[in-house]
Amino acid sequence: MGSTSADPPATPDEHTDCRWQERRRVARDLHDHIGGALATARRLLVECGPGVDDPGRLAAAQVFLHEAEDHLRGLLGELVTATELPPLGEAIEGFAAEAAPPGLDVTVKITGNENLVATAHRRALFLAVREALRNTFEHAGASRVAVSVRTTRWWVHAAVEDDGRGFDPERATDGEGRPARGIASMTQRVEDIGGKLTIESSPVDGTRVDMHLPLRPRT
Known part of the structure; x- marks a missing residue:
């Protein structure tokens, strides 16, 4: 892509x-x-x-x-x-085309057979990626953002990485000590389907959101 x-x-x-x-x-x-x-x-x-x-x-x-x-x-x-959700690459690029700020370079790379991922899990993964992109578009001030999704027989991994303003994930709260809504939404979606979400961010290196979801081997 x-x-x-x-x-x-x-x-x-x-x-x-x-x-x-x-x-x-x-x-x-x-x-x-x-x-x-x-x-x-x-x-x-x-x-x-x-x-x-x-x-x-x-x-x-x-x-x-x-x-x-x-x-x-x-x-x-x-x-x-x-x-119905189109292929992940098409769905992600379609959202980015509508929502990305002018001049922001968004690249999307999809590898592996996403049909190994259950439809409901694929949709939840897309919504989590979409939320990560929305956070980047609204807050990061980035010049580029790269999205990658890789599927194997045993797991699927999605990453959203930008070169914008980083932040401290531990301090990103809603004012009452709970995780900020965007972070909470992404985390809950991924955890609800048995996956794990991690965020790495710094003012120098931008932000990277990783989502790992184990898959059941199909016989």
């Missing part, structure tokens, strides 16, 4: 417009296809009230109910596909 500066990132307005158009499409499908079919089926069933024997209307109502069911299943399938 190369630097995210290779391709011009989409503007926030473009992303907002895409999301708006997708929501309009989903709303239109719900109204026109599913809502319309259900409304027609309901009308037919009401017309077949007590004392009314009309097999034709009952059969028609059943057809419209099946139509609504088919459209709903298709729409849910599209939504599930749309919310």
Whole structure:
């Protein structure tokens, strides 16, 4: 994976417009296809009230109910596909392209077969990497940040390293003695899936966040 500066990132307005158009499409499908079919089926069933024997209307109502069911299943399938996490490199670069400050060089390197990582664990790892990047973007004042993810049969290791302003991880608290929210969030996500997160930071060398997750060998 190369630097995210290779391709011009989409503007926030473009992303907002895409999301708006997708929501309009989903709303239109719900109204026109599913809502319309259900409304027609309901009308037919009401017309077949007590004392009314009309097999034709009952059969028609059943057809419209099946139509609504088919459209709903298709729409849910599209939504599930749309919310699936893409390959880690693509997901990380996509976030960096949207959120990185101008001029910051972000490189992403992925090695190994990430399909060995369970889907839920892969998502949690991405969210932890994303939080580390967000902290860098907001606080480090770095000129470069490198992300690497390496997967083997036995473990996966992710690292986020920048050349910005370092800090003392022991003193990064929320004001009440607890770890700062960003650090706590990353740590909890990694520990919840059986991994370990460590942070090394200094004013001279910048900050490095390492995440280690053991994997169960697949037979």
